Amino acid sequence: MPATVIVGAQWGDEGKGKIVDLLALDSDLVCRYQGGPNAGHTIVVDGETFKIRQIPSGVLRGKICVIGAGCVVDPEVFLAEVDDLESRDVTTGVVHLSGEAHLIMPWHVAIDQASERRLGKLQIGTTKRGIGPCYADKAARLGIRVQDLLEPKILRQKIEVALAEKNVWLERVYGVPPLDLEEIAGQLEAFAQRIRPYVSDTSLLVDQALREGREVLLEGAQGTLLDLDHGTYPFVTSSNTVAANAATGIGIGPNRIDRVIGVAKAYVTRVGEGPFPTEIEGADQERVRELGGEFGTVTGRERRCGWLDLVALRYAVRLNGITSLALTKLDVLSHFAELPVCVAYQLRNGTETLEFPAHQSDFHHCRPVYETLPGWQEPLAGELPPAARAYVAFVEQALGVEIALVGTGAERESVVALR
Numbered sequence: 387m388p389a390t391v392i393v394g395a396q397w398g399d400e401g402k403g404k405i406v407d408l409l410a411l412d413s414d415l416v417c418r419y420q421g422g423p424n425a426g427h428t429i430v431v432d433g434e435t436f437k438i439r440q441i442p443s444g445v446l447r448g449k450i451c452v453i454g455a456g457c458v459v460d461p462e463v464f465l466a467e468v469d470d471l472e473s474r475d476v477t478t479g480v481v482h483l484s485g486e487a488h489l490i491m492p493w494h495v496a497i498d499q500a501s502e503r504r505l506g507k508l509q510i511g512t513t514k515r516g517i518g519p520c521y522a523d524k525a526a527r528l529g530i531r532v533q534d535l536l537e538p539k540i541l542r543q544k545i546e547v548a549l550a551e552k553n554v555w556l557e558r559v560y561g562v563p564p565l566d567l568e569e570i571a572g573q574l575e576a577f578a579q580r581i582r583p584y585v586s587d588t589s590l591l592v593d594q595a596l597r598e599g600r601e602v603l604l605e606g607a608q609g610t611l612l613d614l615d616h617g618t619y620p621f622v623t624s625s626n627t628v629a630a631n632a633a634t635g636i637g638i639g640p641n642r643i644d645r646v647i648g649v650a651k652a653y654v655t656r657v658g659e660g661p662f663p664t665e666i667e668g669a670d671q672e673r674v675r676e677l678g679g680e681f682g683t684v685t686g687r688e689r690r691c692g693w694l695d696l697v698a699l700r701y702a703v704r705l706n707g708i709t710s711l712a713l714t715k716l717d718v719l720s721h722f723a724e725l726p727v728c729v730a731y732q733l734r735n736g737t738e739t740l741e742f743p744a745h746q747s748d749f750h751h752c753r754p755v756y757e758t759l760p761g762w763q764e765p766l767a768g769e770l771p772p773a774a775r776a777y778v779a780f781v782e783q784a785l786g787v788e789i790a791l792v793g794t795g796a797e798r799e800s801v802v803a804l805r
């Protein structure tokens with residue numbers, strides 16, 4: 387079973403990094419297929435915390451790591467991550483960066499920040515890392531790619547052309563200072579020197595590995611409900627996060643994917659704006675946030691916390707073709723006597739549905755229908771207590787998908803394999 391996709395099944399921060407780190411143990415390659423430094427994966431190894439943004443989580447296991455064509459790369463963030471990892475004795479010689487990936491340029495970051503400011507109350511709550519503007523330029527065919535770093539003349543010319551237009555936007559539309567051509571060109575040329583050794587034909591590399599029967603993990607960033615097409619638009623990220631995009635984002639055929647593992651928290655969190663039916667009211671939200679350490683890895687923002695939403699999770703199973711689930715952070719629920727689980731949505735017309743509403747207004751106005759399960763109120767270590775097993779079984783039954791792994795703590799080892 388060589389190619390496995392690991393995909394976030396909620397609004398991101400499901401604990402993908404930790405699950406990828408675990409599965410990387412038995413894999414040869416770990417490949418990121420979309421997103422950029424909006425991602426933040428925390429992995430705790432022997433009490434030491436690693437926060438990874440651009441490089442696949444498999445780097446901590448010394449596996450070959452691929453940043454695919456579907457990703458966007460901020461060269462400054464990438465190199466800072468390389469330096470951080472190397473300073474902690476993690477080799478980055480295993481990292482291969484697709485020449486087709488797009489570069490996040492300083493104007494993308496400036497526009498992301500200015501545009502959020504301008505939207506005011508209507509803002510999306512982005513990570514302000516230039517993700518949206520970079521993908522927009524890619525679609526508009528104005529982007530600058532990693533491979534442009536290999537050719538200084540072309541690079542400079544592209545920066546010049548792009549900046550001439552972007553500075554008009556920055557000054558006239560957003561009323562912020564323009565960016566300096568010489569400064570940016572100089573910076574990019576310096577980054578280019580250091581990034582060149584990482585650039586490869588990653589589609590070919592992954593294809594060859596698959597032909598040799600090697601185990602390949604394809605890791606998604608963000609989560610299903612942040613998918614540009616199928617998520618809670620416009621409160622989404624600017625790439626396709628769903629499993630099918632793993633093939634496009636890496637440059638392999640869809641028939642090479644054998645398994646899709648969804649990662650979901652035992653509850654739900656969301657960072658940024660947008661509808662969130664199971665968001666907890668009252669003091670329990672704060673309690674979940676504190677117990678789960680729910681503060682953003684990238685921005686430090688408080689994550690909004692909600693009870694497990696099986697309607698949204700059923701939708702994620704459908705969109706991704708999830709074949710098994712990892713249910714993380716079950717330990718965080720150990721402190722609650724009663725655990726509400728959303729089993730259906732009640733729509734504006736009073737009807738109840740098990741399926742995620744296709745129309746945004748239905749979703750914005752739906753009310754969660756809860757079933758309350760008993761808590762276990764004891765720490766999770768080793769064998770799960772009966773009430774925790776019942777919680778897991780309830781989710782499996784509602785979704786018709788097996789839960790293979792359960793997360794019981796932040797440490798690398800804190801996982802219970804049920805199958």
Ligand code: GDP
Pocket residue numbers: 394398399400401402403404425426427428429430678679683714715716717718792793794795796797800
């Ligand atoms: P990702 O972006 O999907 O990789 O998730 P993040 O790393 O942003 O957020 C997940 C957070 O939960 C991190 O701080 C992890 O260290 C932590 N974590 C992961 N799995 C577990 C778990 O099973 N239990 C607990 N208590 N923490 C976990």
Ligand code: IMO
Pocket residue numbers: 394397398399400424425426427510511512513514515516517518606607608609612621622623624657658659683
């Ligand atoms: P990982 O990989 C959680 C959210 C932002 C915002 C929306 C758009 O750690 O799960 P963007 O900067 O992408 O244009 O922001 O998407 N968002 C995430 N939320 N985890 C992430 O990544 C996220 N990446 C983006 O908060 O609501």
Ligand code: MG
Pocket residue numbers: 398399400425426427428683
């Ligand atoms: Mg995260």
